[in-house]
Amino acid sequence: MPKIKDANRNCIAVLEDPRTARSQMYFYGDAVTKSSLSPVFGKHAHFSSSSENFIDNHGRVDIGDYDNWVGDGRTLALNKETASMNWSTDTGDSVSNNIPPGNFASMDPDRKWSGSQIYSENSTSMLLLNAPGIGPGVYENKWWTNLNSSTELSEIAITGSNASNTHNTGYHNNQNLPGPLYHKMAGQNYVSGVGHHYGGGVMGFNGSTYRFSQLMRINYPNWTATNYGTRRDYCFFQFLGPSTQDERPLYLVTDYRNDRTHYIVRHNVDTNNETVLHTFNTVPSASGNNQGGDRDDTTALDDQHKASSTIEDDPSSSGNKAWYTPYFDTNNNYFPFYFQWNKTNDTFTRNEDVTVSGTLSSTHLNSCHGVRGSTAGFNSVIYNERHDHNSVKYITVFPLEGVYQGNDTGTGGRTMVTYSISSSDPKALTFHSAETADLTIRNVIFLNDTKTLLGVFHHGKFCIYTFNGTNGWEKTATIPHSLVSVGRDAADRIFGVADQGGTYSTLHLITATVPVTVTITPASTTYDYSGSNINSTVAVSAYGIGGTRIATTVNLTISGDTMEFSGGAKTTSVTTSTSQDTNVSIVVTGAGISEILANIDI
Amino acid sequence: MQFFIYNDADETEELADEFWAELVDGEARIHKVEGANQILTDVQPWYPAGDGTREDWTDLNQVIAWYKAMRTGV
Numbered sequence A: 001m002p003k004i005k006d007a008n009r010n011c012i013a014v015l016e017d018p019r020t021a022r023s024q025m026y027f028y029g030d031a032v033t034k035s036s037l038s039p040v041f042g043k044h045a046h047f048s049s050s051s052e053n054f055i056d057n058h059g060r061v062d063i064g065d066y067d068n069w070v071g072d073g074r075t076l077a078l079n080k081e082t083a084s085m086n087w088s089t090d091t092g093d094s095v096s097n098n099i100p101p102g103n104f105a106s107m108d109p110d111r112k113w114s115g116s117q118i119y120s121e122n123s124t125s126m127l128l129l130n131a132p133g134i135g136p137g138v139y140e141n142k143w144w145t146n147l148n149s150s151t152e153l154s155e156i157a158i159t160g161s162n163a164s165n166t167h168n169t170g171y172h173n174n175q176n177l178p179g180p181l182y183h184k185m186a187g188q189n190y191v192s193g194v195g196h197h198y199g200g201g202v203m204g205f206n207g208s209t210y211r212f213s214q215l216m217r218i219n220y221p222n223w224t225a226t227n228y229g230t231r232r233d234y235c236f237f238q239f240l241g242p243s244t245q246d247e248r249p250l251y252l253v254t255d256y257r258n259d260r261t262h263y264i265v266r267h268n269v270d271t272n273n274e275t276v277l278h279t280f281n282t283v284p285s286a287s288g289n290n291q292g293g294d295r296d297d298t299t300a301l302d303d304q305h306k307a308s309s310t311i312e313d314d315p316s317s318s319g320n321k322a323w324y325t326p327y328f329d330t331n332n333n334y335f336p337f338y339f340q341w342n343k344t345n346d347t348f349t350r351n352e353d354v355t356v357s358g359t360l361s362s363t364h365l366n367s368c369h370g371v372r373g374s375t376a377g378f379n380s381v382i383y384n385e386r387h388d389h390n391s392v393k394y395i396t397v398f399p400l401e402g403v404y405q406g407n408d409t410g411t412g413g414r415t416m417v418t419y420s421i422s423s424s425d426p427k428a429l430t431f432h433s434a435e436t437a438d439l440t441i442r443n444v445i446f447l448n449d450t451k452t453l454l455g456v457f458h459h460g461k462f463c464i465y466t467f468n469g470t471n472g473w474e475k476t477a478t479i480p481h482s483l484v485s486v487g488r489d490a491a492d493r494i495f496g497v498a499d500q501g502g503t504y505s506t507l508h509l510i511t512a513t514v515p516v517t518v519t520i521t522p523a524s525t526t527y528d529y530s531g532s533n534i535n536s537t538v539a540v541s542a543y544g545i546g547g548t549r550i551a552t553t554v555n556l557t558i559s560g561d562t563m564e565f566s567g568g569a570k571t572t573s574v575t576t577s578t579s580q581d582t583n584v585s586i587v588v589t590g591a592g593i594s595e596i597l598a599n600i601d602i
Numbered sequence B: 001m002q003f004f005i006y007n008d009a010d011e012t013e014e015l016a017d018e019f020w021a022e023l024v025d026g027e028a029r030i031h032k033v034e035g036a037n038q039i040l041t042d043v044q045p046w047y048p049a050g051d052g053t054r055e056d057w058t059d060l061n062q063v064i065a066w067y068k069a070m071r072t073g074v
Helices: A054-058 B060-072
Strands: A003-008 A014-016 A024-027 A030-033 A039-044 A082-084 A116-121 A124-131 A138-145 A160-165 A175-177 A181-184 A190-198 A209-219 A226-228 A235-242 A249-255 A262-268 A273-280 A305-307 A321-325 A337-342 A347-351 A355-357 A380-389 A392-401 A415-421 A428-436 A443-446 A453-457 A462-468 A472-479 A483-488 A494-499 A504-509 A517-522 A534-543 A553-559 A563-565 A571-575 A582-588 A595-600 B002-006 B016-024 B027-034 B037-044
Touching (some): A003 A024, A024 A039, A082 A443, A082 A453, A116 A181, A124 A181, A181 A235, A235 A305, A273 A347, A380 A462, A392 A472, A415 A472, A428 A472, A534 A553, A571 A582, B016 B060, B027 B060
Parallel strands (some): A273 B037, A355 A428
Antiparallel strands (some): A003 A504, A030 A039, A082 A483, A116 A124, A124 A138, A138 A160, A181 A190, A190 A209, A209 A226, A209 A235, A235 A249, A321 A337, A337 A347, A380 A392, A392 A415, A443 A453, A453 A462, A462 A472, A483 A494, A494 A504, A534 A582, A553 A595, A563 A582, B002 B016, B016 B027, B027 B037
16 A cells, blocks of 8 residues: 655645646645646645645644544545544544544435535636534635636635634533535525534533534535524434425435434525425334334444435336435344435335345344444444446445444444345345454445445454455455545545554555555475475466456565575566466575565556 | 423523424424524425325424424434
């Protein structure tokens, strides 16, 4: 995993301009050429409109250690899926245990949330860096208004900013706090998003915290005011997308205290109020192996937030949309709701008659911690997401847990369960596979557009899984670092940020074309030297993060006096193959131990 | 009709949010009261029943019960 840069943590590690035509991006504020990642000397993003202070001009206000306050938009602001984990070692009811949901907060495939956003209409525009905050009192937003389309971010200072880092500075009254932003309603000078509510107390240490629990709108194109909507304590707002009827944004609201209370809410951005299109809270009835009712909230499963899948075309209703929302029956088995969105009139249907054949989820998923009080009210999430593989539809249930080592014990809180979906009936699921992660799953991220390459955040390491139709998710690489944020840019380059303690972090490039594993296998496990040279070979292969072979140049060096490459050299280079081992000739010239060391040129 | 939503278990009005509910031509409207100001926060032309259907409102008590349940209950 190539390290690109050491830097101070209080900066955005990578900022990708959401205007894809621009040629620069920014590593810790310093400009680089987007195509080659080579430095643009003397240029940096102007994150301050007045100060010459380095930190002010490179990124973020000091928010404290990564292990408490890392989060969406603070480390990576990229154009494709990006996810973060909290790196706290706190095991209790602490805001630092909450899960940053930026990767699944929006269900609209065309409007996924990003830390860098661009909104425009006619001759106006707003380029927004949106860091929605992990805990109460921690958020930061910066924006450029009416930026010339050809102007790089290194050429002009921001128009404005707002920020707070009052998470541990004494008592604060109850207050609303800005969160993620998603959509500008056409013809209206507002952007719609979701805010938090803090109930008052010593920030970060006590007091209720309701995250992503109310609508908000901000002024466009200059964020001069914020309006908050109706609080729904204990709920999680996910963005559905704009109505095709009137462009007003729609949201799915899910109450975590049971699995069956949902609201579809329309944000009347223009008039600064809202309307509930539908409420669904009836208790599902038993049918087949679905026992209906409410899941157990004291053992096995607890109160987890539920995160629904990305919206997709409804195969049973042309022109309309659908998604899956996790629901567990009274026996704690997964029978997701299948929601349908009639786009012609914005009516929604919740189908409770999804069937599951084969092994039920409680066999594998039966020991999850729930949310820890109200301060850590977003530390536990059950997230289900769809993907296709070889024209077969699949859905996987991911148990996410923000508390340090929260689900390490046993396997029932860290197993990912996958189902196939009938091609003719989206409500007919069949158990496909289960894969137990090494440790508590603190978040997940899809690393390719087809969602067949998965990154899993753990404390201490980051694991990569590849999906195959036979065994489902299989681990293909392990990166031995606590990566606090991982994401992809528009060119599908994968970046990772690792905490290095103190105020330091490092930026890494995890690209599919760069090997993470090189194997060197001798033709024989031992050689008996009896005075004559022995000619033999070693097989060399390189593998990428997906576990597939990569053709690359591997530099080999022999350490020791008892072996050499053909011709007597101690070093050589070999190009590996995408289909088979590449053999390199060696000569054993004496008795004793020699080693072959490998390195890669990038 | 005035009503409160309490933010603590003791239900003290100092820690409550004050609202005003009204029915206008069959449409429920919820206003949040902040000092002398009333801010219209919810416009609800129908009662969103729990089974996903929509019904006409019956009276203001139903409006208030609906809003309180949505804010704090399940």
